[in-house]
Amino acid sequence: xxxxxxxxxxxxxxxxxxxxxxxxxxxxxxxxxxxxxxxxxxxxxxxxxxxxxxxxxxxxxxxxxxxxxxxxxxxxxxxxxxxxxxxxxxxxxxxxxxxxxxxxxxxxxxxxxxxxxxxxxxxxxxxxxxxxxxxxxxxxxxxxxxxxxxxxxxxxxxxxxxxxxxxxxxxxxxxxxxxxxxxxxxxxxxxxxxxxxxxxxxxxxxxxxxxxxxxxxxxxxxxxxxxxxxxxxxxxxxx
Numbered sequence: 321x322x323x324x325x326x327x328x329x330x331x332x333x334x335x336x337x338x339x340x341x342x343x344x345x346x347x348x349x350x351x352x353x354x355x356x357x358x359x360x361x362x363x364x365x366x367x368x369x370x371x372x373x374x375x376x377x378x379x380x381x382x383x384x385x386x387x388x389x390x391x392x393x394x395x396x397x398x399x400x401x402x403x404x405x406x407x408x409x410x411x412x413x414x415x416x417x418x419x420x421x422x423x424x425x426x427x428x429x430x431x432x433x434x435x436x437x438x439x440x441x442x443x444x445x446x447x448x449x450x451x452x453x454x455x456x457x458x459x460x461x462x463x464x465x466x467x468x469x470x471x472x473x474x475x476x477x478x479x480x481x482x483x484x485x486x487x488x489x490x491x492x493x494x495x496x497x498x499x500x501x502x503x504x505x506x507x508x509x510x511x512x513x514x515x516x517x518x519x520x521x522x523x524x525x526x527x528x529x530x531x532x533x534x535x536x537x538x539x540x541x542x543x544x545x546x547x548x549x550x551x552x553x554x555x556x557x558x559x
């Protein structure tokens with residue numbers, strides 16, 4: 321549920337916000353949130369082929385600005401962003417009273433925002449789409465360990481396990497700021513939805529599995545979601 325007032329983002333906490341963007345389409349929020357966007361964001365919005373995608377982008381971006389502005393006590397329209405070498409958004413100014421690290425993911429009308437004051441975070445969500453050849457895609461992109469674990473599961477569990485694996489891997493890459501510059505087969509995560517989320521190994525650094533924490537997000541509505549954050553000793557709070 322939504323908090324009655326903006327929560328305090330304390331050290332050693334990660335906050336996650338889940339928002340139905342499609343519900344906001346009917347709430348009259350589009351114009352209000354659209355006014356907070358910068359000129360380049362409005363240009364990006366108009367580049368979408370379908371008007372529904374344009375509206376979702378405006379709402380999702382306006383919500384990001386609103387959430388960040390609430391934590392920073394800064395008007396949403398005054399925020400500016402810069403981007404890492406692989407497209408990860410960052411706040412452009414460090415002149416605020418505090419620094420916030422954040423990440424965003426959206427899929428089919430649902431948006432999720434992850435925020436922290438003291439650690440890198442990455443979040444990814446995907447709708448559990450039927451009809452995808454998940455075993456074929458896994459063989460192409462996942463590590464050999466992950467493929468073996470996926471195929472060892474009962475057939476009826478493999479689709480959920482595939483999306484669990486995919487979102488965990490994407491969350492790690494987004495937290496690192498790498499995008500898809502690293503191969504998905506260069507590291508392994510746990511993928512059984514009923515087992516703890518974990519980065520198991522990474523080819524580029526033996527210490528990487530100890531550096532990161534992974535958590536599965538409970539989103540409902542046929543979605544899978546994962547959160548990655550640096551370190552072990554932190555608290556997850558969700559709205």
